[in-house]
Amino acid sequence: xxxxxxxxxxxxxxxxxxxxxxxxxxxxxxxxxxxxxxxxxxxxxxxxxxxxxxxxxxxxxxxxxxxxxxxxxxxxxxxxxxxxxxxxxxxxxxxxxxxxxxxxxxxxxxxxxxxxxxxxxxxxxxxxxx
Amino acid sequence: xxxxxxxxxxxxxxxxxxxxxxxxxxxxxxxxxxxxxxxxxxxxxxxxxxxxxxxxxxxxxxxxxxxxxxxxxxxxxxxxxxxxxxxxxxxxxxxxxxxxxxxxxxxxxxxxxxxxxxxxxxxxxxxxxxxxxxxxxxxxxxxxxxxxxxxxxxxxxxxxxxxxxxxxxxxxxxxxxxxxxxxxxxx
Numbered sequence: 538x539x540x541x542x543x544x545x546x547x548x549x550x551x552x553x554x555x556x557x558x559x560x561x562x563x564x565x566x567x568x569x570x571x572x573x574x575x576x577x578x579x580x581x582x583x584x585x586x587x588x589x590x591x592x593x594x595x596x597x598x599x600x601x602x603x604x605x606x607x608x609x610x611x612x613x614x615x616x617x618x619x620x621x622x623x624x625x626x627x628x629x630x631x632x633x634x635x636x637x638x639x640x641x642x643x644x645x646x647x648x649x650x651x652x653x654x655x656x657x658x659x660x661x662x663x664x665x666x667x
Numbered sequence: 668x669x670x671x672x673x674x675x676x677x678x679x680x681x682x683x684x685x686x687x688x689x690x691x692x693x694x695x696x697x698x699x700x701x702x703x704x705x706x707x708x709x710x711x712x713x714x715x716x717x718x719x720x721x722x723x724x725x726x727x728x729x730x731x732x733x734x735x736x737x738x739x740x741x742x743x744x745x746x747x748x749x750x751x752x753x754x755x756x757x758x759x760x761x762x763x764x765x766x767x768x769x770x771x772x773x774x775x776x777x778x779x780x781x782x783x784x785x786x787x788x789x790x791x792x793x794x795x796x797x798x799x800x801x802x803x804x805x806x807x808x809x810x811x812x813x814x815x816x817x818x819x820x821x822x823x824x825x826x827x828x829x830x831x832x833x834x835x836x837x838x839x840x841x842x843x844x845x846x847x848x849x850x851x852x853x854x
Contacts, residue, residue, distance in 0.1 A: 553799055555681055564675050564749055565756040565771075570764075574756075577773040577796060582755055584795045585780060586677075587685050588788045589751045590744055594686045598730050607731070611739040614747070623784045626754055627747050 554583040561586065593617065593624065675749050682745045686736060758782050 561583045565574055574582075594609060600620070601613030612634060618627035635643075736744075758779035759771050766775075773796055780788045 553795055553802070555685060556677060557681070560674075560677060561752060564677075564752045567675060568753055568756050568760065571756055571760050571771065573770045575770050575772050577799065578759065578771040578776050580799050581773050581776040581792055581796055582752060582759075584792055585755060585776065585785070585788050586748050586752055588791060589785070590682060590685050590748050591688070592785075592787070593744060593747055594736070595730050598734060607734050609730070609734055609736045609740050611737060611743055614740055614743050618747075626783075627750060630746050630750055631743055 554580055554587065556583045556586060558583055593627075596621070596624070677745055677748050679741065679745055682748060683736075683741055686730075686741070686744065754783065755779050 558579055562574065562579055565571060565579070565582065593614070597613040597617040598604070598609045600617060601609060602616075603610055603613060611631075614627075615631040615633045617624050618631040619633060755776065756771070756779075759775035762775040762778045762782075763769070763771050768775075777789055777792060780786065780792065
């Protein structure tokens with residue numbers, strides 16, 4: 538964290554990218570099929586990530602519910618992931634929050650459905666459910 | 668390479684600043700505009716650069732001033748950024764593989780942006796790439812210039828001498844080769 542902040546003005550010149558390139562490289566390399574990345578690709582990915590962060594924030598705010606309160610909340614973000622095609626790939630890491638009671642109800646409904654299916658199929662699915 | 672899961676997180680402080688920059692600044696700028704003095708003076712006044720560094724507000728609409736971003740939202744954005752990097756890398760890698768290259772390059776990343784439906788990033792990214800290339804070129808020239816200045820006096824005379832000697836050797840060799848050819852013909 539400190540290196541990222543210090544790195545900004547270290548050479549006495551403004552930097553193109555504020556995100557730490559080393560960290561971006563680690564994330565890129567964590568993808569198993571990637572063998573090597575040239576410096577330009579790294580800088581561009583870092584820059585793209587900055588644009589993405591700003592776009593995600595502004596998009597979610599504009600489409601979100603908190604405009605009167607001047608607030609950007611988690612649910613604005615998860616709505617974006619759910620509703621926008623472009624941000625669809627975030628749906629898994631920005632799941633919609635629901636109340637525990639609602640979840641339990643959903644779970645029960647699902648179980649009832651499964652039981653119906655099980656009894657139709659005659660399989661022994663009851664054991665797997667707990 | 669990344670052994671701990673937290674290695675894949677981006678620093679929250681930087682993410683927050685990037686969001687805030689979208690919030691507070693009148694336009695999204697390439698870094699080249701401000702000098703270190705303006706940035707480092709601590710006066711708290713940000714001096715906007717001249718026109719061309721700004722991107723059209725239609726492309727990057729900003730959050731209004733003073734929007735409160737919850738802590739949860741901030742960490743969610745940070746996670747989203749990590750996932751974005753992975754997604755972009757994977758897309759870019761597909762383009763590299765199509766081109767039978769092992770190394771990801773700038774054009775792969777740009778193609779990936781289009782594939783991912785982030786076409787709006789392509790223009791600013793191209794501008795950033797140009798700025799980066801200019802910066803690298805500037806650095807390279809500066810270091811070469813330094814080297815030249817340093818070597819100029821000492822090397823100049825020696826190089827001239829060396830060149831003369833090389834020429835002599837070449838001539839001798841040529842003569843030898845001619846002789847060899849003649850012999851071969853005789854045989």
